[in-house]
Amino acid sequence: MKAEEIAAAGSVTLAAHETIIQPNQSWLRVDWALLWEYRDLLALLVHREFASKYKQTILGPAWFILQPLMTSLVMTIFFGRVAKISTDGVPAVLFYLCNQLSWNYLQQNLSTGGAIFMNNASLFGKVYFPRLVVPISVVLSNLFACVLQMISFLLIYWGFVTMVPGTGLHLSPAALLLPLLFLMTGALSLGVCLWMSALTAKYRDLNQVLQLFVQLWMFASPVIYPLSKYPVRFRWVAEINPMTAILEAFRLCLFGVGTLTVESMAMSIGGTVFLLLTGMLIFQRTERTFIDTV
Amino acid sequence: MDKPIIEVQGLSKLYTLGSIGATSLRESAEMIWSKILRRPRLNGTPLTARFAPEQVGPVPHSFWALRDVNFVVQPGEVIGLIGQNGAGKSTLLKILSRITEPTKGRAILRGRVASLLEVGTGFHPELSGRDNIYLNGAILGMKHAEITRKFDEIVAFAEVEDFIDTPVKRYSSGMHLRLAFAVAAHLEPEILLVDEVLAVGDATFQKKCLGKMGDVARQGRTVLVVSHNMASILSLCQRAVMLKFGTVERMGPVQEIVHAYLEGSKPEEVVALSDRHDREGDGSIRYESIAIENAAGGSIIRTGSRCKVTIRYKSDKPVRHTRFLLTIYDLTHVSMFQLDSEATGGLPDTLPPEGTVICETDGLGITPGRCYINLELIRGHQLADRIAYAAYFDVEVDDFYGTGKLPKREWTMTVLRHRWMSGCEAGVE
Numbered sequence: 001m002k003a004e005e006i007a008a009a010g011s012v013t014l015a016a017h018e019t020i021i022q023p024n025q026s027w028l029r030v031d032w033a034l035l036w037e038y039r040d041l042l043a044l045l046v047h048r049e050f051a052s053k054y055k056q057t058i059l060g061p062a063w064f065i066l067q068p069l070m071t072s073l074v075m076t077i078f079f080g081r082v083a084k085i086s087t088d089g090v091p092a093v094l095f096y097l098c099n100q101l102s103w104n105y106l107q108q109n110l111s112t113g114g115a116i117f118m119n120n121a122s123l124f125g126k127v128y129f130p131r132l133v134v135p136i137s138v139v140l141s142n143l144f145a146c147v148l149q150m151i152s153f154l155l156i157y158w159g160f161v162t163m164v165p166g167t168g169l170h171l172s173p174a175a176l177l178l179p180l181l182f183l184m185t186g187a188l189s190l191g192v193c194l195w196m197s198a199l200t201a202k203y204r205d206l207n208q209v210l211q212l213f214v215q216l217w218m219f220a221s222p223v224i225y226p227l228s229k230y231p232v233r234f235r236w237v238a239e240i241n242p243m244t245a246i247l248e249a250f251r252l253c254l255f256g257v258g259t260l261t262v263e264s265m266a267m268s269i270g271g272t273v274f275l276l277l278t279g280m281l282i283f284q285r286t287e288r289t290f291i292d293t294v
Numbered sequence: 295m296d297k298p299i300i301e302v303q304g305l306s307k308l309y310t311l312g313s314i315g316a317t318s319l320r321e322s323a324e325m326i327w328s329k330i331l332r333r334p335r336l337n338g339t340p341l342t343a344r345f346a347p348e349q350v351g352p353v354p355h356s357f358w359a360l361r362d363v364n365f366v367v368q369p370g371e372v373i374g375l376i377g378q379n380g381a382g383k384s385t386l387l388k389i390l391s392r393i394t395e396p397t398k399g400r401a402i403l404r405g406r407v408a409s410l411l412e413v414g415t416g417f418h419p420e421l422s423g424r425d426n427i428y429l430n431g432a433i434l435g436m437k438h439a440e441i442t443r444k445f446d447e448i449v450a451f452a453e454v455e456d457f458i459d460t461p462v463k464r465y466s467s468g469m470h471l472r473l474a475f476a477v478a479a480h481l482e483p484e485i486l487l488v489d490e491v492l493a494v495g496d497a498t499f500q501k502k503c504l505g506k507m508g509d510v511a512r513q514g515r516t517v518l519v520v521s522h523n524m525a526s527i528l529s530l531c532q533r534a535v536m537l538k539f540g541t542v543e544r545m546g547p548v549q550e551i552v553h554a555y556l557e558g559s560k561p562e563e564v565v566a567l568s569d570r571h572d573r574e575g576d577g578s579i580r581y582e583s584i585a586i587e588n589a590a591g592g593s594i595i596r597t598g599s600r601c602k603v604t605i606r607y608k609s610d611k612p613v614r615h616t617r618f619l620l621t622i623y624d625l626t627h628v629s630m631f632q633l634d635s636e637a638t639g640g641l642p643d644t645l646p647p648e649g650t651v652i653c654e655t656d657g658l659g660i661t662p663g664r665c666y667i668n669l670e671l672i673r674g675h676q677l678a679d680r681i682a683y684a685a686y687f688d689v690e691v692d693d694f695y696g697t698g699k700l701p702k703r704e705w706t707m708t709v710l711r712h713r714w715m716s717g718c719e720a721g722v723e
Contacts, residue, residue: 017405018402018403019392019403019404019407020401020402020403021389021396021400021401021403022399022401023395023396023397023399037435038432038435040432041432043438044432048418048425051420051425052418052420052421055420123433125411126411126412127391127433129433129435288394289394289395292309292310
């Protein structure tokens with residue numbers, strides 16, 4: 001009897017793990033349960049991503065703060081002082097620092113997650129795990145840098161408000177919406193990473209274009225200028241870009257100025273969801289036979 | 295009876311040679327462009343043929359790495375996968391471990407699968423040994439708690455206690471390897487797929503790995519091992535699958551399959567002749583098949599091997615006064631030996647209408663190389679059947695003279711046992 005019980009218990013656990021391998025499985029078939037089973041790997045990859053970035057650098061994680069700070073200073077000097085581009089009445093340094101919050105996050109995600117397949121070819125060729133773990137870990141690990149950057153931003157913001165009189169700026173409760181905006185930026189960049197990874201796996205040439213693409217995208221987004229500089233008639237063109245609403249929303253939450261409509265926000269959310277879903281689709285499509293083409 | 299833990303049904307994998315994966319943008323743009331224009335491509339292949347999903351047949355520049363592979367594995371079995379390079383062993387493991395997808399067929403795996411296709415995948419050089427144990431374990435599918443539980447055991451197995459907090463990039467290659475195998479060896483999957491891991495490391499470590507693998511097998515887990523090392527296959531596995539050109543050639547008890555594999559340089563054991571229509575003679579008696587083996591029953595013929603040729607023949611009526619004549623030729627059609635039933639005698643005057651005759655030879659003094667056999671059947675003075683190049687066999691090197699030296703085929707076709715002595719020894723002087 002006992003042996004039978006053991007055998008029965010054994011077959012139950014076996015059945016729970018049944019895997020069927022066959023060609024041309026349906027397109028969108030994310031195995032969420034399996035992904036969840038690999039959550040420990042996700043955590044470790046996030047840690048690896050984060051730790052390996054500043055290992056053996058002198059300033060360590062301080063780079064996560066310094067890099068966007070320096071970019072903002074350069075922008076303040078050239079776009080603010082020299083080119084005199086409007087910043088919607090917000091002090092130029094704060095304007096650019098604020099834009100860097102979301103844009104830098106997106107940019108970091110794309111530069112580390114834009115060619116997942118190519119960069120991990122040898123690993124993917126030897127062991128199976130849900131490949132989605134890797135892009136998700138990229139987006140999550142960059143979030144740490146975001147938090148550091150956010151803290152430094154708030155310190156500078158606070159310094160500005162207390163030391164420079166007459167700015168009329170104050171932190172409103174709207175700032176509590178920022179995590180949601182970071183979430184949107186993360187989702188959007190994940191979608192784009194999935195697309196880029198799948199495309200660079202198929203067309204190696206695109207890897208060369210990736211940086212250029214990010215740069216062009218920056219100019220197409222209100223990073224160095226506010227959307228209010230756009231003629232009203234053409235704003236919808238800029239609003240097709242899901243980043244537009246996110247950037248404007250960031251400024252609206254932090255400074256109370258920004259050109260944001262319900263429609264443009266809805267369009268941004270819709271675009272993000274669309275990119276994310278189609279990205280998963282094409283990523284999975286690539287995942288299944290990518291290794292044959294390496 | 296339990297369901298089999300692994301079921302492989304008609305599994306096939308088509309690989310496209312050359313450029314299909316590394317498509318350039320230009321190529322794709324060209325394809326889309328010509329699709330828009332509904333114009334066949336310059337090379338004449340209509341686009342529909344390239345895109346048709348159901349076409350998995352012999353597309354140009356493609357080959358079947360696996361073709362209709364079927365087998366089942368019962369829980370707790372340790373199976374060896376053997377075959378020559380390019381036989382499809384690694385492709386099969388890659389499909390079973392879900393690294394790539396089959397083109398046709400399917401496989402059902404009933405259990406947690408871990409694959410070990412290469413030791414040390416996913417090690418990050420900047421991270422410490424400790425961090426890498428966790429990372430590598432997680433990549434291989436272990437839970438954090440599981441790794442923590444086995445951590446000390448892993449470190450002890452790898453013998454890297456003193457360096458556990460040192461970045462892996464400072465490890466010697468031996469330490470790197472030991473650590474990697476240690477992590478993998480402590481996986482506890484229900485199905486373990488292993489590819490050639492034992493081919494690495496020094497002899498002591500290989501022995502240790504082999505011992506660990508044996509433990510895993512004894513714990514009742516199912517293991518599928520690919521290896522070229524027949525000794526480890528024999529010591530680990532109960533059954534083996536022999537792959538050849540992407541198909542399952544044989545499957546059965548490990549001894550039998552390994553034996554067959556080692557003898558496998560021979561093209562075919564029994565050559566069926568019923569398909570040969572390029573015959574001469576009146577056809578009153580016909581050769582059906584021929585098999586050549588050494589006297590011990592193996593298929594390897596060496597210089598000096600005693601051979602056994604088994605011939606099946608067929609006729610309408612009892613066979614009387616018939617001469618079986620086999621001629622062994624070399625490549626240049628020079629006859630080396632004739633095996634002639636009339637010259638030696640020994641066959642009864644009357645044979646049944648359908649049956650077998652066997653010819654045994656003394657040591658075959660032929661230098662290593664390929665030999666062909668012509669078959670002739672003569673009844674009275676009438677030629678009944680003749681098949682040129684009916685079969686061939688390869689003579690392998692053997693220590694014929696006991697000195698390790700043997701002439702080459704270019705110098706002579708046959709060898710003869712002989713002795714040399716000086717005149718004084720022979721008592722001539």
